[in-house]
Amino acid sequence: MSGSGIGHDQWKTRFGFMLAAMGSAVGLGNIWRFSYVAGESGGATFLLIYLFFVLIIGIPLLLTEFSIGKAGQMDAVGSFKRLAPNTKWHLTGLMGVIGGILILSFYSVVSGWTLFYLYQYVTGAYWTEPDGGFGAAFEAWTSNPVAPLFWQALFLGLTILIVMRGIKKGIEKANNVLMPALAILLIFMAAYGLTLDGASEGLVFLFTPDWSMLAEPSVYFMALGQAFFSLSIGICGMLTYSSYLKAKDRLPAATVGIGLMDTVFALIAGVMIFTAVFSYGVEPDSGPPLVFIILPSIFEGMPAGHIVGIVFFVLLTMAAFSSALSLLELPVAYVHRTLGLTRKAATLTMGSIIFVLGITASLGFGVWSHIQINGNNILDMMDNITANVILPLGGLLMAIFVGWYLNREQAVKNSEIESPILQKVWYNIVRFLVPVVMVVILFISLFDI
Ligand code: PHE
Ligand code: NA
Structure with a gap:
């Protein structure tokens, strides 16, 4: 068939594609990363800028990325080659492939931790505070040179097993189970969070902006990186997923649905975490360990906290898993x-290459913890390089590709937007607004951070 690459698999249904793309979007980014970045960047002000970026840049760029994959009908590099033969545009795809490898390398380490925590909750080991507290337990666990590698390998092994089976029989089937379960668990958790005494302080932190933070350039930078990371845009993972769509399956409504779902997940996760954090009088800016140190001690004090702990880590593991599938694919x-x-x-x-790279990130918490730049260990560096450089750069390149390299007619046709007004809005956002906003933010951050 001329329309597809070598042995190119396809989604069975458009809904299956939507669930898989939501699965890619909803992940550790919504819960683990969102909560600590929001906690460190002032809560509500960060949230507001983040939401603004999701709407004006994230969702239009998600459609841009989907439109390239659907028109290209091939992998990250191949799709660019097909749409722009004899140019260097395919390097955007290659950068994405490298970015995906890097993200999954550290992502699988954190996912390994969540799997281990789940195990600790199932066996009851973390139902009560271990000797020395949850902080010391987390330190001891992450600095252990061997045990975390086992859990990281287990997580990657499961991911490999599914991706090996292909799109229809592997990734689509898995997400058909994972995503509905995830939605139910998250709503349960947020509803429980709202019943806690003192929950309202968490809501104030999350929803009452401190306007002075608007003058803080790093907030914009962090919010943009988080928007890209959370929506999985800029590294061609979404592009790859959209290349498995059938011609008749339209993009625009699906894109908006995916973008909104990811945002709703982040908001609910924020409610769940910050209501608990404030209700138990913990500082919201405790950084990456927030989810692994603070939450367990909060769960311990809660009525039926061990159940809540199990539910929470099942949720986190499933969310991480559905994202890992797209990162490996x-x-x-x-x-x-x-x-x-x-x-x-x-x-x-x-999978093996990613495992080996991930080992370095894991050891960065123990035997290699002396390898640091500005207080960032190996995992932090992989996270920063991808979320704050590769993803935004990839997104910017895709915007320029669709907004300036392709002609208007092609760009709009590939987007599959039907309404002329929306075509105009989307095209101008991609052509002008996205490049301008992103260049400004990259500049500010270069000179400020
Ligand atoms: N969006 C995922 C999350 O929020 C992470 C991810 C980034 C997945 C890029 C795929 C591609 O956790
Ligand atoms: Na996300």
């Missing part, structure tokens, strides 16, 4: 085509 699709490997071999190869 991105490089797998690329090497599957270019190296002529079977899907199985491609998945095993990429």
